[in-house]
Amino acid sequence: MDSKNSSHCERTETNPTILLQKSIILLLSRWYALQMAIENQWAGSDSLQKSQQLAADLFSLFSKSKALVSIEELENLLYECMLLTFNTEIEDGSIEQVAEQLFVIHEEYLLRQSS
Numbered sequence: 001m002d003s004k005n006s007s008h009c010e011r012t013e014t015n016p017t018i019l020l021q022k023s024i025i026l027l028l029s030r031w032y033a034l035q036m037a038i039e040n041q042w043a044g045s046d047s048l049q050k051s052q053q054l055a056a057d058l059f060s061l062f063s064k065s066k067a068l069v070s071i072e073e074l075e076n077l078l079y080e081c082m083l084l085t086f087n088t089e090i091e092d093g094s095i096e097q098v099a100e101q102l103f104v105i106h107e108e109y110l111l112r113q114s115s
Contacts (some may be wrong), residue, residue: 082095
């Protein structure tokens with residue numbers, strides 16, 4: 001890799017907005033309940049697109065918010081999405097875990113934005 005491409009990659013990795021987007025996508029891709037919903041098309045044939053919309057909605061919420069979004073608000077958002085979009089109730093505690101991880105991701109994003 002030449003120095004021009006190397007510096008571009010370094011800038012990309014330190015860009016708070018890109019890190020936010022990548023972190024949300026990575027977290028959702030590791031959420032077993034959501035991946036099962038996609039794989040089994042619980043939201044219909046466009047389940048993958050609906051999961052991508054969830055990631056986009058979270059990104060928009062976080063990138064526009066100057067204050068931390070509460071864990072409770074994130075839990076409600078995830079619960080409603082899984083229930084209304086994917087027609088499933090998740091009772092394995094993963095919604096709470098994912099909400100906590102999203103809270104940390106948002107907190108780190110706000111810290112990077114202020115530095």
